[in-house]
Amino acid sequence: MFSLSPGIGYSLAAALVWGTYIFVLKQYFEEYPATVLTVGVNAAAVAWYLPLTLSRTDPADVPSLSGFGPLEGLLLVGTIVATAAAFLVFLGALGLGDVSYVAPISKIVPVFVLPIEVVFLHERLTPLQITGVVVATLAVYVANYRTGSLLDPIRKAASSRAAQFGLLSAALFAVSDVGKRVALQELAIPLELWVPTVLGGVLVVVLPLAAREWVPIRDALPKFVLAGGGVAVGEHVTSLAFSTVPASIASPIINTQAVVAVLLGGILLREDSFGIRLVAAALAVIGVGLIAA
Numbered sequence: 001m002f003s004l005s006p007g008i009g010y011s012l013a014a015a016l017v018w019g020t021y022i023f024v025l026k027q028y029f030e031e032y033p034a035t036v037l038t039v040g041v042n043a044a045a046v047a048w049y050l051p052l053t054l055s056r057t058d059p060a061d062v063p064s065l066s067g068f069g070p071l072e073g074l075l076l077v078g079t080i081v082a083t084a085a086a087f088l089v090f091l092g093a094l095g096l097g098d099v100s101y102v103a104p105i106s107k108i109v110p111v112f113v114l115p116i117e118v119v120f121l122h123e124r125l126t127p128l129q130i131t132g133v134v135v136a137t138l139a140v141y142v143a144n145y146r147t148g149s150l151l152d153p154i155r156k157a158a159s160s161r162a163a164q165f166g167l168l169s170a171a172l173f174a175v176s177d178v179g180k181r182v183a184l185q186e187l188a189i190p191l192e193l194w195v196p197t198v199l200g201g202v203l204v205v206v207l208p209l210a211a212r213e214w215v216p217i218r219d220a221l222p223k224f225v226l227a228g229g230g231v232a233v234g235e236h237v238t239s240l241a242f243s244t245v246p247a248s249i250a251s252p253i254i255n256t257q258a259v260v261a262v263l264l265g266g267i268l269l270r271e272d273s274f275g276i277r278l279v280a281a282a283l284a285v286i287g288v289g290l291i292a293a
Contacts, residue, residue: 117181
């Protein structure tokens with residue numbers, strides 16, 4: 001009987017949560033600047049999550065700061081900054097160019113995750129798993145494709161500043177993913193402490209930019225509170241995945257969130273190009289199956 005390992009199960013759950021979250025954002029939060037949205041939602045997510053942190057984190061399980069050298073501190077700060085920077089660079093890429101070639105190329109995160117883990121963490125994947133990573137990454141790429149040739153985003157990366165920014169955002173997201181894996185596995189930071197640290201850290205990094213384009217959100221507080229709950233759940237399940245399996249395994253599965261989002265858009269909103277979204281979904285299923293084999 002076919003069975004999934006816990007890490008792959010967590011990764012799939014994270015993809016479903018984040019895919020639904022992306023769909024909800026597109027439907028109900030388009031009027032808010034992305035930086036303001038991030039600050040509001042992350043603040044709500046931290047508020048949702050803190051009771052869990054306080055009730056389930058044993059001080060004896062928290063790594064001593066005395067055992068943290070400059071390298072460990074740099075990794076923690078770098079992971080948080082990379083997470084925020086990846087998001088901001090992606091927004092910058094969208095501001096410079098059309099979503100049709102920025103979105104696909106910014107979603108090839110696992111292409112960077114795999115070599116980072118192999119080189120720096122000596123991770124080893126089977127040929128079948130590597131094939132699954134490639135197929136799952138292709139699924140995410142196809143899900144974000146809009147018009148023109150399927151290879152246009154890659155061709156334009158050589159000359160388009162927007163595509164280059166999209167590529168940079170993918171690399172930064174990869175650094176963030178590997179950093180999360182190291183923090184949760186090698187450094188053994190308790191998951192319930194890590195989640196609010198990441199959410200709060202990204203909030204702090206983005207806050208100065210949000211202040212420059214702030215719009216009132218008081219009338220929409222219930223929406224932000226609910227969205228924050230979704231983010232808290234998503235980050236928790238994502239952290240469960242990164243604490244259990246290599247980032248090279250978790251990242252391509254979690255990034256199929258894009259496939260979930262576009263399928264929801266096609267089914268519920270009758271969005272265009274639903275056929276190619278189904279192709280992406282099929283590729284995602286094949287990729288996950290190969291990774292889990």
